[in-house]
Amino acid sequence: xxxxxxxxxxxxxxxxxxxxxxxxxxxxxxxxxxxxxxxxxxxxxxxxxxxxxxxxxxxxxxxxxxxxxxxxxxxxxxxxxxxxxxxxxxxxxxxxxxxxxxxxxxxxxxxxxxxxxxxxxxxxxxxxxxxxxxxxxxxxxxxxxxxxxxxxxxxxxxxxxxxxxxxxxxxxxxxxxxxxxxxxxxxxxxxxxxxxxxxxxxxxxxxxxxxxxxxxxxxxxxxxxxxxxxxxxxxxxxxxxxxxxxxxxxxxxxxxxxxxxxxxxxxxxxxxxxxxxxxxxxxxxxxxxxxxxxxxxxxxxxxxxxxxxxxxxxxxxxxxxxxxxxxxxxxxxxxxxxxxxxxxxxxxxxxxxxxxxxxxxxxxxxxxxxxxxxxxxxxxxxxxxxxxxxxxxxxxxxxxxxxxxxxxxxxxxxxxxxx
Ligand SMILES: [Fe+2]
Numbered sequence: 001x002x003x004x005x006x007x008x009x010x011x012x013x014x015x016x017x018x019x020x021x022x023x024x025x026x027x028x029x030x031x032x033x034x035x036x037x038x039x040x041x042x043x044x045x046x047x048x049x050x051x052x053x054x055x056x057x058x059x060x061x062x063x064x065x066x067x068x069x070x071x072x073x074x075x076x077x078x079x080x081x082x083x084x085x086x087x088x089x090x091x092x093x094x095x096x097x098x099x100x101x102x103x104x105x106x107x108x109x110x111x112x113x114x115x116x117x118x119x120x121x122x123x124x125x126x127x128x129x130x131x132x133x134x135x136x137x138x139x140x141x142x143x144x145x146x147x148x149x150x151x152x153x154x155x156x157x158x159x160x161x162x163x164x165x166x167x168x169x170x171x172x173x174x175x176x177x178x179x180x181x182x183x184x185x186x187x188x189x190x191x192x193x194x195x196x197x198x199x200x201x202x203x204x205x206x207x208x209x210x211x212x213x214x215x216x217x218x219x220x221x222x223x224x225x226x227x228x229x230x231x232x233x234x235x236x237x238x239x240x241x242x243x244x245x246x247x248x249x250x251x252x253x254x255x256x257x258x259x260x261x262x263x264x265x266x267x268x269x270x271x272x273x274x275x276x277x278x279x280x281x282x283x284x285x286x287x288x289x290x291x292x293x294x295x296x297x298x299x300x301x302x303x304x305x306x307x308x309x310x311x312x313x314x315x316x317x318x319x320x321x322x323x324x325x326x327x328x329x330x331x332x333x334x335x336x337x338x339x340x341x342x343x344x345x346x347x348x349x350x351x352x353x354x355x356x357x358x359x360x361x362x363x364x365x366x367x368x369x370x371x372x373x374x375x376x377x378x379x380x381x382x383x384x385x386x387x388x389x390x391x392x393x394x395x396x397x398x399x400x401x402x403x404x405x406x407x408x409x410x411x412x413x414x415x416x417x418x419x
Contacts, residue, residue, distance in 0.1 A: 006251055010050065012121050015320060018139045019114060021392065022049060024051035028166055029153060031071040031103045040161045041410060042152040047079065047095045050106045052142040053113045058086060059370065060134055061113065065120045071112045072101070074335065075225040085369040118335045132292040136199050137370065140334040141395035143395040150329060150390040151411045158260060158271040165275035170328055173284045176225075177334040180218040180377040180417070184344050185313060192308050193360055194399040203374040206362040210324040217305055219315045220334045221351070222296065223342045225281030226307070228268075228298050241299045246291025248291040249407050259264025259287035259409045273329045284349050284414045290382050290406035293352040293415040305418035307355035307401065314345045314386065321347025325393040332389070333416065349414030350384035350402055357381040381405050388412035
């Protein structure tokens with residue numbers, strides 16, 4: 001039997017659309033903006049653009065396209081992120097030192113790889129089902145980096161005294177969301193994890209049963225207004241609310257508000273991708289660490305949901321919301337009236353859960369370098385669910401597991417209460 005052709009499952013137009021999206025996101029940035037690494041967790045835009053290209057070159061073109069010539073043999077060192085099996089690399093916290101290659105060379109690299117990927121997708125060789133799966137992984141990998149690119153550039157611009165905007169503030173209706181309501185779920189033995197034949201990451205399976213007690217989740221995200229009450233009640237100054245590591249962190253870092261908030265004569269301001277703006281109490285509170293989310297929940301007499309509760313609560317929600325396609329790139333006030341179901345599950349902000357990022361029962365890493373994609377990060381991180389305002393549409397599922405260390409807060413993170 002003839003193996004299925006790559007083209008049967010990956011359209012050239014799918015490939016081109018994702019690659020074009022990356023360039024569209026980078027387009028508002030100057031060449032200088034694209035070079036900057038404002039802190040160790042941030043990667044320069046130029047590095048993102050090159051690294052996702054290196055992924056296609058390294059894992060698809062070199063092993064599978066006869067006669068393919070690498071664009072530049074040194075790029076493997078510059079643009080390998082964390083693949084030990086592939087070789088040495090530029091230290092992550094020193095990506096900002098890569099003043100060479102230039103943006104133009106990275107653009108030429110992207111064109112070189114795109115031309116070869118078109119040939120591969122058109123005329124592919126070898127085990128084509130494997131190739132199709134790898135092309136899809138490369139495209140979803142690129143979408144992950146599109147989201148990171150926006151989170152990273154937000155940080156870069158926040159460090160610029162001119163406080164430039166990535167793009168002008170769009171019209172954003174702001175209405176008070178009202179108090180949250182609780183949505184009840186029966187407990188029991190509930191199936192968790194991906195089931196189906198569409199793309200999903202390896203960490204979303206295997207599907208398995210989890211026993212849950214009956215629980216409730218809030219029908220909206222916690223807002224800046226809610227957070228201001230926590231702050232006014234001395235939330236950041238009362239150790240009783242905090243995990244020991246959290247208290248040590250806020251004390252050491254002098255945190256007394258979410259990241260990007262700063263006091264002004266007229267009240268709290270917040271750096272956004274639209275520049276510095278007044279804090280809107282109706283909006284979901286963003287850029288909080290796990291420690292802060294946990295402390296707030298305890299102060300509010302509630303807790304964070306487990307990732308299993310979150311997934312069970314999201315199982316019937318539509319995979320639409322304030323994603324990158326809305327072009328707002330900022331969390332929005334809740335858009336629909338309370339109707340007895342959880343709102344804002346998809347988009348707006350990645351929601352912290354109380355679950356450690358761990359393998360599901362029976363999880364196995366794939367053989368080879370791509371086995372390094374997810375599994376090796378399953379320690380000292382927490383799971384976040386639901387995507388955010390920088391997530392590309394089509395890149396989120398109820399089963400999607402994002403993960404960050406407890407102190408991280410430069411990403412679009414928020415919280416929803418549970419009890
Ligand atoms: Fe990557």
